[in-house]
Amino acid sequence: MNKGNKNIFDETVDTLIKDAKALTERYNRYVNVEADPDNCAFRNKMTIDTLRLLKDTLSLIKEYDWHLEYSENDGKISVWEQNHSGEIRNKKDWFIDDGATMYIDYGTDVTLVYVGRRKFHFDLKKDKANFIYTITNYYKNSNVTIYVDDTGLGKYVCDLLDSHDIPYTTIKNMSDRE
Structure with missing residues (x-):
């Protein structure tokens, strides 16, 4: 770098x-x-x-000293923060399915969006319009379930989506997954 x-x-x-x-x-x-x-x-x-x-x-x-890491293995996506000592915090796992589920993990540096096997990276400070276009396009063209990170930071994404015609009632917390 x-x-x-x-x-x-x-x-x-x-x-x-x-x-x-x-x-x-x-x-x-x-x-x-x-x-x-x-x-x-x-x-x-x-x-x-x-x-x-x-x-x-x-x-x-x-x-x-924390940065975002992720991995994709055998239909499972993991996202976590890690420091130079190898300590891990805020680890989340998602299982990839047919594309009917969308996971949004909001981070301060990068926001990750997973839909089926597709992964998108967005810097919401610079690329908010592209983020909104991608999410609303999936939402309008398929019956997708949207899960958002259930930490305090996920509220920002929920507010942003709600302001673009994706109501709070259709957005679920990560912790509400089966």
Whole structure:
């Protein structure tokens, strides 16, 4: 991925990881220095300040180091968020059928839409019109059941679809699946 296309969160996490390594090295230097009675109070203060900065930096890394992943295997689609340590959160599984079911997973970077074996990627900040066209086209031309991510973010998609003649009553939550 070239520098121009790199996500701001990825750049932030990379910077935070470098900062955490530098803070860890600084902390180790303060801890491993021989006790100097004239400089002891200053060294203790710097050690505690460095440790606090390291804690805050690690908290920020944990908060921002998540990206969307997906896989498709044997008629099952899985979508989850994963960090650089391999931790996984918000994993969802869907089973692909004849195209009569649509799954919409709204994410901050990309919104994934699955209809049967077809998969669409949309950046709703840049490509909202194409997203609306695709969803309404499937909705009007086939008797499709629409499932939307049931987290707080899915409400945005429901409101968007409702404003384009796909009423709330036809949209179901992911958790309502059989």
